[in-house]
Amino acid sequence: MSLQQLLEILSDGEFHSGEQLGSQMGVSRSAVWKQLKKLQEIGVDHYSVKGRGYRVPGGLDLLCTQRLASHLSGKAAAELQTVELQLSTGSTNALALDGVSQGRKQGNLYLAECQTAGRGRRGRSWVSPFARNLYFSLSWTFTEGAAALEGLSLAVGLAISKGLENYGVQDVTLKWPNDLLHDRKKLAGVLLEMTGDASGVCQVVIGAGINVSMSDNDADRIDQPWTDVKRAMSIPASESADRNYLLAEILNELIPALQRFSVQGFEPFRENWMKRDAFLGQKVVLQTQNQQLQGVEQGVDEKGALQLKTEDGIQAFHGGELSLRLQQ
Structure with missing residues (x-):
């Protein structure tokens, strides 16, 4: 029995009794309970209702x-x-x-x-x-x-x-x-x-x-x-x-x-x-390791460097420890 099997069964969002789960997975109800505990450990919310069984509310869209x-x-x-x-x-x-x-x-x-x-x-x-x-x-x-x-x-x-x-x-x-x-x-x-x-x-x-x-x-x-x-x-x-x-x-x-x-x-x-550039033509603040620069974002050059128009003209900045945000 694997946790993957249990997830696949519960992914439909419906109730499944412990007996049904054990039968489908070929294990005892105590083994099912141990796997259910693991669900909580990986962050999968589930609950049980007496007489109905276990359910993951909303189900799961699992990768396959x-x-x-x-x-x-x-x-x-x-x-x-x-x-x-x-x-x-x-x-x-x-x-x-x-x-x-x-x-x-x-x-x-x-x-x-x-x-x-x-x-x-x-x-x-x-x-x-x-x-x-x-x-x-x-x-x-x-x-x-x-x-x-x-x-x-x-x-x-x-x-x-x-x-x-x-x-x-x-x-x-x-x-x-x-x-x-x-x-x-x-x-x-x-x-x-x-x-x-x-x-x-x-x-x-x-x-x-x-x-x-x-x-x-x-x-x-x-x-x-x-x-x-x-x-x-x-x-x-x-x-x-x-x-x-x-x-x-x-x-x-x-x-x-x-x-x-x-x-x-x-x-x-x-x-x-450039057509999708979120900050094109807008006033921005660029935080480098050593300084904070303000200017107007001019897009990128043919190598992908950021073009920033400042009081000193257009400056190019390459990737690294840089942070860009809109000027408040």
Whole structure:
């Protein structure tokens, strides 16, 4: 008996008695009870009613590698070497980096229903409740060294925004260098980590977290304005978003984008990125490690560097420990 089996049975949101669960899973009721305790440990709310059994209110939209594969384009499917799904992990980026160290360097996808140590940029934690959002990391190999990777996070964000749009999320905007917004609220984020030869062949782990169906309890732990796919699409609370289909739409855009970036760099993505630039032409504050600059955001150059018009003219800023926000 596995926790996965129990989750699949309870995912319909209906009541299931302990006897029924034991029969379906081929175990004793005490073994079922032990697995039910584990549900609480991974953050799956459930309750029981005497005479009716156990139920997960609202059910669960579980990730499924087979359902994901059924929605992938031929081009995306051809580039995926492995797809590894975990119920819970520290972070999918850590899984991917471990995979790279073991020789799985290109086209390996790591998924998790929840993360216990999800990470964003600048060391921030990423709130990662069970079966609510999308957390994935994809390993990819580049041959031209770290310098040729400038603008990669922007190309990744653009591809994810297109995947969201294909799913039905309209008006997604991009905040340099790693965030996706909807109605000026954070919808998704990207975290890239590199290993290998900085001047030659290197591997990049492309991590992404996309808010899909956050609960109010989870939201209490987020320290900035946020939204999710359900809210952006005005999906009723009683209905769920199809995370397998959404992830497939994202990968159908992301994988071809990585292939193109490998050959052409950021320049061919620049025009479309600028069209979605959340802060273009607006007064912003850029926080660097040493100073705080005010100016008017002018988009990005052909390499993805932020263009900021200040009293000293237009200055270019590259990725790193930088934070961009609107001027109050």
